[in-house]
Amino acid sequence: MKPANPILSEYGTTVFTVMSALAVEHGAINLGQGFPDEDGPEDVRRAAAAAVTDGPNQYPPMMGLPELRRAVAEHNGRFYGLDVDWQQEVMVTSGATEALAACFLGLLEPGDEVVLIEPLYDSYLPMVRRAGAVPRLVRMEPPDWALPREALAAAFSARTKLVVVNSPHNPAGKVFDADELAFIAELVLAHDAVAVCDEVYEHLVFDGGAHVPLMTLPGMRGRCLRIGSAGKTFSMTGWKVGYVTAAPALLTAAAKAHQFLTFTTPPHLQTAVAYGLAKEDRYFGALAGAMQAKRDRLAAGLDSCGLDVLPSAGTYFLTVDFRPVGFNGDDVAFCRHITVEAGVTAVPVSAFYQDGDVDHFARFCVCKRDEVLDEAVARLARHFAGP
Numbered sequence: 574m575k576p577a578n579p580i581l582s583e584y585g586t587t588v589f590t591v592m593s594a595l596a597v598e599h600g601a602i603n604l605g606q607g608f609p610d611e612d613g614p615e616d617v618r619r620a621a622a623a624a625v626t627d628g629p630n631q632y633p634p635m636m637g638l639p640e641l642r643r644a645v646a647e648h649n650g651r652f653y654g655l656d657v658d659w660q661q662e663v664m665v666t667s668g669a670t671e672a673l674a675a676c677f678l679g680l681l682e683p684g685d686e687v688v689l690i691e692p693l694y695d696s697y698l699p700m701v702r703r704a705g706a707v708p709r710l711v712r713m714e715p716p717d718w719a720l721p722r723e724a725l726a727a728a729f730s731a732r733t734k735l736v737v738v739n740s741p742h743n744p745a746g747k748v749f750d751a752d753e754l755a756f757i758a759e760l761v762l763a764h765d766a767v768a769v770c771d772e773v774y775e776h777l778v779f780d781g782g783a784h785v786p787l788m789t790l791p792g793m794r795g796r797c798l799r800i801g802s803a804g805k806t807f808s809m810t811g812w813k814v815g816y817v818t819a820a821p822a823l824l825t826a827a828a829k830a831h832q833f834l835t836f837t838t839p840p841h842l843q844t845a846v847a848y849g850l851a852k853e854d855r856y857f858g859a860l861a862g863a864m865q866a867k868r869d870r871l872a873a874g875l876d877s878c879g880l881d882v883l884p885s886a887g888t889y890f891l892t893v894d895f896r897p898v899g900f901n902g903d904d905v906a907f908c909r910h911i912t913v914e915a916g917v918t919a920v921p922v923s924a925f926y927q928d929g930d931v932d933h934f935a936r937f938c939v940c941k942r943d944e945v946l947d948e949a950v951a952r953l954a955r956h957f958a959g960p
Contacts, residue, residue: 580702587695588924592908596918602941602949604871605908605920607743607889609940613808614849614856621812621845633840635832637665637816644847645801645816652775652857653786655794661821664828665843667835668813669773669802672827674700676769676798676817679830681706685734688725692925694743694771706734710927715892715934716883718747722756729760735767736760738787741774744892744925744936746885748778751785758790767823768793773802773815776857778887779865788818795820798827803846805889806860808940814838814846864889867939867946874950875937878957889940892922896933898957903932915956917949 576582589606596603612618636642639659646659657663666672673696681687683705689697691712701708709728711721729736738757740749749757761768768787775784788797803814817827872882872891881894895907902910904921912918922934939946 578703581699584699588920589695592912592918592920595909595912599913599916601912601916601918602945602952603918604937604939604941604946604949605918607938607940608810609808609889610942610945611808614852617807617845617849617852618809620848621841624841624844630840633837633843635837636828637663637838638840638843638847641665641816641843641847641850644850645818648801648850649799649818653789655786655789655818657818658821662818662824664817664819664824664831665838666815666817666831667838668804669771669800669815670696671813671831671835672800672815672817673697673769673771675827675831675834676800677701677704677706677830678834679826679828680767680769680823681734684732686730686732688728688733688736688766690720690725690737690739691927692744692922692931694739695925697737698927707732709733712926712931713745713747714931715745715922716881716894718742718745720749720753720756725757726760729764729766731764733764733766735769737769737771739771740787741772741778741784741887743774743888744890744920744922746883746888746890746892748782748784748886754785754787754790758787758793761796762792766796768797770797770799772799773805774888775801776806776860777864777889778861779868780886782886784887795823798823803842803849806857807846807849808860812842812846814842864940867941867943870943871937871939871946871950874946875953878950878953880953883934885939889938891937891939892934893919893937894934903929904935905932907933908935911953911956916952 592605642659642663645663646657649655649657677700681704685706687706711724798819804810879898883892919935923929
């Protein structure tokens with residue numbers, strides 16, 4: 574047989590799938606893959622149930638149900654002061670990963686350059702390369718995750734088509750501050766580029782901080798494609814409902830790809846997400862507050878086990894340096910070790926880099942029930958305490 578596509582076939586099974594399978598095999602508590610272990614708001618779930626019963630259940634419009642597109646536009650105005658035309662500037666996708674793929678495939682041509690900031694969410698690089706573009710990698714590194722401004726500036730050129738900006742950032746838990754965002758905006762403007770903004774954790778910013786979309790900065794309104802996720806905002810990652818907000822010319826390009834990827838998204842879920850986005854402010858504030866409490870709970874527990882816990886300003890995740898507990902292997906070995914020997918699973922941070930030399934950090938997921946987090950800490954404490 575003739576070979577498969579060489580770009581996508583070179584990527585193995587994702588680290589999340591590998592570690593989750595290992596967790597099942599050994600009966601471990603899975604703090605590797607980032608999804609809550611409780612479903613989201615009951616009223617939003619009931620809205621979905623009513624919509625599937627009442628119908629219609631046929632193809633919704635390719636761009637998304639009008640009520641959800643209106644809700645996304647209103648959400649942009651309510652939280653960020655953006656004036657968005659729902660008919661021309663909002664598209665619903667089957668999850669944020671599909672939104673990313675539509676943006677890349679719709680905008681990129683072979684030979685275009687794309688600036689990517691490591692550590693990377695795992696879909697970015699394969700889809701950029703499959704679109705025929707050339708990735709230019711710049712890396713942030715633990716423990717401070719500082720934006721490497723000199724390297725970032727050097728990565729831009731006349732061939733740069735777009736940059737991907739992920740804030741709040743998975744896996745780092747970093748939230749880009751106003752000065753960092755302004756620096757990125759200056760580079761985008763100077764090189765006539767576009768920014769694809771992965772903002773799925775927009776409502777999970779901790780310690781009184783606030784999410785600032787790059788789109789709100791001067792000159793960036795027409796150069797950003799802003800991606801959101803109902804799965805993260807309503808703690809129902811299996812729903813796979815995403816949305817893109819962008820100026821008409823950019824959104825039209827992404828829509829050309831979207832129509833041949835998934836075309837549309839289940840209508841009952843769209844109806845329920847539209848309902849959810851209109852929830853009162855206290856829901857969104859409580860979401861961040863509850864996740865911050867879980868972050869603090871797990872951070873204190875991991876610290877008590879002797880692990881060096883790095884700060885996390887948002888998202889579902891905490892990163893730890895495991896060298897203080899005396900483990901001498903790399904992060905892949907460490908994550909396998911604690912899965913098999915302690916019954917707790919994490920993800921190696923090196924999986925988010927192309928060069929695995931950042932190899933002594935592990936990412937833990939905090940979005941689990943308190944009793945699950947406590948049991949994970951108890952298992953690790955027993956393990957590292959020794960006989």
